[in-house]
Amino acid sequence: MKLAEVVEEAAPPAGARERVLQGVHAGVARRARRGRVLALSAAALAGALVATLAARGLMTRGRAVVALGQDARAGQAGAPLSAGVIELPSHARVLVREGSQVSLLSDDAAGTLVRVTAGSMAAHVDRRAAGRPFVVLAEDVRVEVIGTTFAVGVSDGKVTVSGHQGIVGVTRRGEHALVRGGQTWPPGRQALRLADDELATLLVEGGTPPSPAPSTSTSTSTSTSTSTSTSTSTSTSTSTSTSTRPRVSYASARRREQAGDVTGALADYQRLPGEDALYAVARLHLTVLREPARARAALETYLVRHPDGRYAREALLHLIGLARQRGDAAAVGSLSARFRARYPDDPATRAPAAGTAP
């Protein structure tokens, strides 16, 4: 066998020239933006330092540094936010609790950046356009809001994120997690609860009435505390869907699977973030549990979340296989066309193409 006969083709596939050029342009723009952000961040940090020093002087005289809404509306980057509810120029509403150290680093067309140094805050954010995120930084945790009501607290260097409505994405050291309404991150941590009056002040004029969130509506109505991670909590109804679960890792899920506990492994994979776990869910449904409908759902989810992921090619091919199994000629055709467009020179392209004839 000759080497050249079996190594993959190296000619660029159709559309690669345009895709790469787009990527280069995006990269060049990103680099330019990063330069601007660095400059702005330096300015914001300097502003925050000055504002903090000023705040200390004013606080000794018992006065609030930032009146509700005023400084934020003026767009002062790096300004410490005083306790109360503040409506930002981007129409997000932020509730800062007494004794908390929260500062607004930026709020402009590039998004909103808030830092929680101590205590806790809550926010109500209407759905944002991509590229204009609402981000809260607390210690080494980054909370990115997708359009929701949530709370973030810091105590003794430990960060807690509680979702009230909608979804927030939490990132720490490259690990990502989604926190939904009623959930707390990290799992098992006592939830930061919002009292009814706090919630009301956040949501009023917020544009989005509170939608029913079964797991949180009960708890917020019965809770009268304004517990934060820095204060003593009197809340008793802190049940969350993840609070009692043990910690799971991909390796432990894999070990369970290898030990034959397929159901347990599947449950573990479903709890884990990342494309490996998601693809493992699809693989188990497909090859072990023989549940094609669930396999299909998992594969489709995988392709939505990781269109260029490590298993995207296999996922697409499995979807074609599943469509063929259920005799769905239209799906086979459209998926095969999608595969050929994405992987025009792939050796497997011939196989799905050959099977597309209804």
Added chain:
Amino acid sequence: MAPPTFAEVYAEHFDYVYRVVARLAGRASAEDLTQEVFLVVHRRLAGFEGRAKLTTWLFQIAWNVVGSHQRRERVRRGLLAVFGRAPEPALPPCPLERAEEAARLARALAALPWPQRAALLLCEVEGWSAALLAERLDVPVNTIYTRLHHARRRLAELLGQGEEAT
């Protein structure tokens, strides 16, 4: 003579860069790495003085970008192995003619040190001469011959082991 513009370089040499990158790093990451190469080109083109041929300059950028990628991948794979998180094995989704043979060869190729693998693929598959590769890498031609010799011998050993095992 004025240096070429980025658009000219891209239009004329995209295929060449893509092909080199795909050959060195594999098709799966070829687009991402080609993009990285052209980002470097965009940044450094103003400083290109024409002392080397443009293709040689581009090759050296591609070589460095792919080399960095290979090192990152090696560290990533090592870490994954330490924590028992070897990448999810991809299922063979459809029968492929000579798939087993190709997979065995791919595994053997992957086991070669990267400079040897690169020399083998560029010379054996792309048909480059050892002299051309030596010029592009700015190394003596005998270095390329040595890499090719070791690569062929190691590949034969690895493929022989595979056959014995089966």
